[in-house]
Amino acid sequence: MQALRLGVNLDHLVAVREARHTPYPDLAEAITVSEQNGGDGITLHLREDRRHVQPQDMFLARRVARSTLNMEMAPTPGMVEMAVDVGPDFCCLVPERREELTTEGGLDVIAHGRRLREAIQRLTEVGIQVSLFIEPDPKVIDAVRELGAPLVELHTGTYCNLGEGEVHAELERIRTAARHAADIGLKVNAGHGLHAGNVGPVAAIPQIEELNIGHAIVARALITGLGEAVREMRAAMDASRKR
Ligand code: PXP
Numbered sequence: 001m002q003a004l005r006l007g008v009n010l011d012h013l014v015a016v017r018e019a020r021h022t023p024y025p026d027l028a029e030a031i032t033v034s035e036q037n038g039g040d041g042i043t044l045h046l047r048e049d050r051r052h053v054q055p056q057d058m059f060l061a062r063r064v065a066r067s068t069l070n071m072e073m074a075p076t077p078g079m080v081e082m083a084v085d086v087g088p089d090f091c092c093l094v095p096e097r098r099e100e101l102t103t104e105g106g107l108d109v110i111a112h113g114r115r116l117r118e119a120i121q122r123l124t125e126v127g128i129q130v131s132l133f134i135e136p137d138p139k140v141i142d143a144v145r146e147l148g149a150p151l152v153e154l155h156t157g158t159y160c161n162l163g164e165g166e167v168h169a170e171l172e173r174i175r176t177a178a179r180h181a182a183d184i185g186l187k188v189n190a191g192h193g194l195h196a197g198n199v200g201p202v203a204a205i206p207q208i209e210e211l212n213i214g215h216a217i218v219a220r221a222l223i224t225g226l227g228e229a230v231r232e233m234r235a236a237m238d239a240s241r242k243r
Helices: 011-020 027-036 055-064 077-086 113-125 138-147 157-161 164-183 199-203 215-224 226-242
Strands: 005-009 041-045 068-073 090-093 129-134 151-155 187-191 208-213
Touching (some): 011 027, 011 041, 041 055, 055 077, 068 077, 090 113, 113 129, 113 138, 129 138, 138 164, 151 164, 164 187, 164 199, 208 215
Parallel strands (some): 005 041, 129 151, 151 187, 187 208
16 A cells, blocks of 8 residues: 655644734744654645735745645635746645635535636646545546546545544545545545544545645644743743843
8 A cells, every 4th residue: 555645734833823923933944844754745725815824935835845835725816826826736726715714615516617627727737736625425526537637635524523423424435435536547635624533544545645634733733842842931031040
């Protein structure tokens, strides 16, 4: 079985910076730390409302990332031209609603076929591999192939939110979708809502090549890194009292 790639989504690290408009936490440093610790790629979602990632973050990530850069974005003409300027390795097209807390549901590939086809064509002609973020549904996967995208990202949000009783059926839906996508020649990624406690069964699906994970990694970093951060502050304070 091929190695499973981890795309580290750093949106929520940037959100901490944007909450105070401070220069920290430093995105460049975060990219390097992610790459030095097993991250195979960096993912950033440039939202239309710019609530976390800013355009200059995308350009900085392009300069700093030694791995691959995946830009998540709505499939609007403006965002497509922004992606052409940034030049990420991958673009993951997602549905976006201003009032949502995070990406809710996959793209309606059938209703927005024309807009998606134009976005896929423009991004592909400049060498960007396009992925469509979709529900794990074979009909939607067939529609993606018709549109000419080489890659799907299966939405795992429902799997992550369901309780014991229903989670197995949703996992089966993801397995079936992953098999179907691979059978018709599409590459398969997955993501949304995954954390160390629920990632196992999704990571075991052999057709999936990459998982994009963000919120849980940044949230966990706040706990695993808190001790070090308190020690650093303690040392900085104590040093000035000893002078
Ligand atoms: N994949 C896509 C397409 C997303 O929109 C997001 C959220 O930005 C993720 C993966 C990562 O989700 P999470 O932050 O819940 O890990």
